[in-house]
Amino acid sequence: MLGALLLEANHIVSTEHLIDAVWDEDPPSSARSQVQICISALRRLLTFLPVEAEIVRRSPGYQLSITPEDLDAYCFESLVQEAGNLAQAEDVLGAAEMLREALSLWRGPALSGVASQVLESKALRLDESRLTAHETCIDLELELGRHHELIGELTDLVQRNPLRERLRGQLMTALYRSGRQAEALDVYRAGRAHLIEELGLEPGEELRQLESAILAGDESLLLDSPAHVTATAASASVPEQPAAVLSVAPHQLPTDIPDFTGHRSLIETAESFLRGKDAEAVRIVVISGKAGVGKSSLAVHIAHRLSDEFPNGELYRDVRGSQPQTVPPADTLGTFLRSLGIPGPAVPSSVEERTATYRSMLANTQTLVMLEDVESEAQVVPLLPGSAGCAVIITSRTRLTGLPGALQLPVDVMDQEQSLELIGKVIGPDRVAAEPVAAAELTQVVGGLPLALRIVAARLAARPHWSLASMVGRLADERHRLDELAHGEMVVRKSLSLTYESMDERTRRLLRLLSVAESVTIPCWFAAVLLNDDAYRSMDRLEQLVDDQMLDVAGVDAGGDPRYKFHGLIRVFTRERLHENEDEPTRLTVLGRVTGAWLHIAEEAHRRLHGGDYTLLHGSAPRWKLPGHHLDRLLESPLDWLERERGNLCAAVMQAAEHGLDEACWDLAVTLVSLFETRSYFEDWQHTHGKALIATRSAGNLRGMSALMCSLGSMHLNQRRPSLARPLLESALAQFRELGDEHGTALASRNLGLLHYRQGELDRATELYRQALTGFRLHTDLVGEAHVLANMAQIELDLQQYAAAEDRLNRALEIVRETSSRRVEAQVLNKLCKTHLLSGDYERAEQVEGTVLRMVRDIGDIIGESYALQNLGIVYGRQRKFDTSERMLRQAVEVREGIMDHLGASQIRLDLAEILTVKGDTTEALAVAEKALAMFQERQAEQWSRRADEIVATLLDRG
Template sequence: MVGLPERARIDFRVLGPLEVTGRDGPVRVPPGRQEVVLAALLMEINRVVGSSHLVDLIWDEEPPDTARTQVQICVSRLRRNLADAGIQASIATKSPGYLMRATDDAIDLHVFNRLVAEARVLAGNGARAEAAERLRSAVALWRGPFLTGIPSDALRARALRIDEDRLNAIETYLDLELELGRHHQLVGEVGRLVHEHPLRERLRGQLMLALYRSGRQAEALEVYRTGRDLLIEELGLTPGDELRSLEAAILGGDAALHELPGQGPIEPAAPVVPSPPPVEQPHQLPADTADFVGRGDLIHAAEEILTGADAWRAMGVVVIVGMPGVGKSTLARHIAHRLGREHFPTGQLYCDLGGTRAVPVETVEVLGRFLRALGIPGPMIPDTLDERAEMYRNLLSQRRVLVVLDDAASEQQIIPLLPGSASCAVLVTSRVRLTALPGAHQLELDILDTAQALELLGRVIGAGRVAKESQAAVALVRTVGGLPLALRIIAARLAARPHWSLASMVHRLANERHRLDELAHGEMTIRASLSLTHDGLDRSARALLRLLSLAEGPSMPGWLAGAAVDDHRPFPSDLLEPLVDVQMLEAVAVEPTGEFRYRFHEIIRVFAREQLVALDDAMVRVAARERMLGGWLAIAEQAHRRIYGGDFTVLHGSAPRWQPPPGYVEQVLADPLEWMDSEHVNLCTAVEQAAAEQLHELCWDLAATLVTLFEARGYHEQWEKSHRQALEATDRAGNLRGTAVLLGSVGTLHISRGQPDRARAVLARAQALFQQLDDRHGLAMCHRDLGLLDRQRGADDAALDSYQQALRGFDLVGDVVGRASVLTQRAHIRMRRGDSAIAHAELEEALDIYRSAGYVGGQAQALRRMAQVLAERGESAQAEQILTDVLAMVRRSGDVIGEGHLLRNLGQVNTELGRFTQAREMYVRGLTVREQVLDHGGAALIRLDLARLMDRIGEPAAAAELLERAIATFQDRSMEPERGQAERLLATLTARR
């Protein structure tokens, strides 16, 4: 890396999550107070940080009386950790607080600042290329937002200022590289940055200039219009002088825009060949273990299989097998992190298959997750296992991806998840030997040997403490049988009790094992460790552990702790700290809010549930479960309201809600659809759990609310599964309204899947139930969907009748968004009948409703339909402007399918305007988008349109080639009307030859 010493000495990394590296690798800093203290000292390295300042950072409000003592304890532990790790840094007590001494190069923040300063000098001396390279090296030090996950509002405020330094460095090297004439290379990078930071005018101007110099004037102006609208919408401001001046210069073709400093004008841009959308590169691995020890021979063997010479001839498959608690998942994650970025740069896929749970994850669901992670929109993912597996193999055929399958149940679960390409590799963990897995290498994972176990123990409780009681330490390792999980649990208990001797722990554990001597050795060891730790917790922590075991999802947000014990404190994750400290829970990730996510080891979950049944009565268990599930419903309900602007186009029930902390909800619902998507596994699991526990009212309400996500992201499989489970619950309970709501939703699902007959039959059943219940809102939703079915089959009169009944119903219950959806759909019939003025007026009403509600998805639908009406009336220029605006909207929302539709519409409109070059560009870009997401039918439609254009501009040979490919696709997909159109045009072209 330019500007760094030959051997970088960075011990502390704060440009991203806080990381500490010692002589033997990563050093674990316990989350919470110790992280805050260390972060504060690092930010003021070689300067005194006052004790009162540290207290304020840890406790934003009302610090306890023992606050200064707790800070002293944190500093003491940090000193010991740094010394044990061999880090050349020290923390001195110096009035009025503490001073961390270390070299500037020991912390990445100081290295970053030095590189930026060096770049400034280079740029001042005219060395632009060297300056840009130095700045890129500085930015490359960043691994995410500054001090990600540190739980301190005051530190986060400081972090925002330092994050701004990173963006300034990026914008500066982009300016330098634009001055060097690298506009072609920068378009993609700057485009991604503008997407991430849409309100930064300097970045937007850089993208406009790069596009303009690359011969893409229309796109440069589109970037300006999008930014202008966004600034007005978000901030009520217009673009600044520089951005407005740049737009004017582009419109006027100002020659100065093509001038490079000291180099004269750049060469004219070559014709544009649109680049494909960026390929998704998923990085799904859970965090590595900071205090990982040993296993060197197994790591070497696995890496040789996955990346060695033989791996280039056949796909490497490694299966790590071993008893519970021996560290299979930990080893797999460690290997995956070692190999990921260097050997598998185009992605790492990960899934916990739940092989040891009562119901393992279905393979078809895993494939759906992987396909979405690889960039395939939900509606484009096929329904069957075989089709998904084929699409998955095709996507991975030209990529180097590592697939990690944790806790596999059987070969049958895994085989469809194997890529077909030798460029990929697979890492599996399982408790059973998967001998029938083709080409797999089995690695047997055994217990830690004494030296490795002692090293692990020393990393947790301190090497000095182990050395002081070396014989007791060896005895302790033998007592836990060398099992890593058991050792970590016991070591965490000792770390929390520094006054306990190791010998006393050996005695305690031996007594507990004797009580459990009827168990198998591995199970006995873990149970003994768990029992000691559980019994040593205070009463409230024990109760929380037991109740949290009711949560079924793969990971847990912190608010679930508050729901479990009905505690409404603003930071309920504080309740979990005692459990994390003793390794009964694992903090596995950091949410965008800075809150941690947590996970049980499955053995600990089973143990906690056994304790729950033994110690807590049924009423306590039922109440806790209802609160946790009610919390999921409460946030999902809020998410729907924020997307649609209220409780519109959704029906709710009377199940009790439990409200998580308002501040947390406000943060996670900044992007409500993204929150639903990120939590969709937990949300669907909550529906399944509610159904199993016969919480039928809550079950149907949550399932129906999740349609907001299912419909937007095309999660048809989850839609069907959740509703099937909920319907079983409402049928058993005789819950007619819940059944009616779910049937209506299933009808919408069948419409989305293109199954009109099934949709009509289910909607008729829902309609009959809603009539029986005199539920006007439910009836309105049924009439709307029945109207859509009639419209799709060409029965316009029947459709208009259904739409009119839907409008009356929505108006009666005050569902304005429901009304707008009917007006938007009905406009299609108005257009078909030549009533474009009425269609336009109704679309304007719908658009006003959507805007007042803040429903962006509805705005995009209404605007696109309005553009079609305008184009039909010959007002193509106005239609083109609207479509351009809608294209920016769908790109911001990540709607790739919508982008493909709009690019095709823009191609059609530009053709009508006689702008054949722009039309061709739009078609080619739309075709690229469609092919990227494997929408072959949509791609064929664009080829047909593009062939018409090529024929029109005098390129019949190119048109014929496009038609031949389109016809083959239409034939494969039974798209007979489109096939007929293409064949007739091809016959016309052939006859002219």
């Protein structure tokens, strides 16, 4: 989120853009509240930076205000621009030094580690600017005669960017000027071999000219002027053969689509590129995308718009790359040569001769070539003209990244506005306007896929008596959705089947099995679990599915591994194939492995957070274990991993519950409380446990039911809902005792003890705490033991037994520090701060709570942060540091409001009202206290209402 704000610094960034940046196309229902929480956290972090920066609310989002000079990206661009000015003024030395200063600002790839498709393109543009500036800097330094010093740097750059011909030419020049002619030629030959082996292409004309000049020992290369070097190299090139004159001007493009809709930016980009009159090589545009996304329609539309730019005509061929029988290059070349006027008997027999003749025919012409449904670079390279006046438009379901200099245009599905426009053009805008809700639902159910949209629109156009709502109803059943998406020759299932059938069986099976799990996004290790296979081989198959456009890359995770996702209709298609090819026991076995993998990683995350399986019950569900080194990478920060995978983990609980995997679903649900409690995800807590409770009840799984009820009771305690917590905790305690589960009994006793404490029943609370303490000690549950000791100390604090409380808390602290549970350690320290506060030792209280605040912020414990801020506010108030106290308490209120804990925020407001009163701001104090009172009355919190009422009455009397 910080990256998104910084990339648009001093401009408003909408909340929707921030949500897209973080979650791409799958935001959770709580996305807006999470954005608010993150913004609050960023605001606090910015206060620690040595720059003037703040995030302010500006409708419809937020704006990060910062001095441009404090942004590296701004400084980099300014320095590059200034270097350009110096170079134009012929200050070569100054320009080179300025560019070196600009390059020194970089510390690695832009936005490294940020997994966001929305931000990826901007990061790539920054990286490209960096490399271009580096090349320009080296040109200037070569002109200054620094060729000796540049050889090492250039060698490294060429190795990291082997297809960058400008860098290779600079290295050849530096070596030649250093008297190393043979090595310069070796650099050229290595580059040529790499290009031929990888792409089947020869080096560009400029590099070939440079090689010729070095072979000839051209002394002009030793001069300092790069411009002179270029001219000299050009003069050493071999003269071109005269081109043949075309006897005909072919016009083979398919018919344009009159109601073509959308992709305006792609069209403008393609046209600008293809109109480039100063191009030094053939211009190539590669339009890629999944089946049905409209690649061909877009390509034909662009080609027709540019037909006037290519007076020598257009060649077109569908090479059928996605079908079993592809069209070989030799056949396409033969067709093209005949179209260009060569009689059939005169067409050469070999591919090489046909290619040479074809390129000779197109030399010095302006001809547009369109190749549809290309499978690979090898299928297209012989069909590329050699003349810079020509251009090629290619469509492919595979990303053809091996064509140097090609403009890559990945085509995505349409957004809602474009989708509605397309439907309206086919059936008439009046029908769309008459049913706006149903129209929007239609676009969503087909995921904006243009082929599906055209089919839906065509069926509606053919049946004017159908309502749009009726079409939505026909598409609602996922099992028959693809049956509905067929009209005449337009069939979504057929289009997807072509790609599916072209894969090998192992890859097809992986694609089918990927639809087993209801995952938001798919991590790279998923394939190994599905296939029960080696992780690396399986990951290669995922990448093959991406290349085949049956799977999309959703981003990159924190460890640098890619994540994947399905388009909705492709998921429907793969589920059809799943049910056709895999029986129910197999599907259930695979789902069990998937759930077992999530459970294995989640419980390991809990262990690393707390130092063991403390305060947690486990069941007997089988685990699918990832290799240790892979687990270490994933769980470098366990809580962050749980946060990133929250959507998938919750989905795994739901799916396990729906398919009767009761042991796995309750175990995973209670394990996730490590995340839910720390980050206040109460909706997820409630939803996962509710589903798991239904599954365990249905299976008669008493232990699972008890664990879930105990956990739900704890959730209600966190939310200050004792009336909901009590029956759950009492039922769990009784059931655990009946089962003889002493660990479960200890957990339920601890939670029930806290409930009785909050209701003022100290004797009953103490009794339950002692029972819990015995059970935790019996099971060596250190965190549980420390937690209960801290709760017992709280009772002693209430009874003003400060020495006893401090002694008990110190014992709890010793125990919890044997684990990794920093959250519980912070909770114990919180109570220790209260002990010092009540005994009048404000200095020690401040020291302890300052430590707590750093700890909870470090681990991302939002609730813990609010408590720490509140306690510090009270401590500073006792020290008569009223301004600091007010600031801390206001921050605590903001944190509580950010997690929707309005009751907790109102409790802190009472402390704030007291500080404001002492400062003499009674008007503000009264407003704060009255706001708190209204919340207490709304929630029927009688004890807090009485306290608030007393404060309000006192302030009114003063007024």
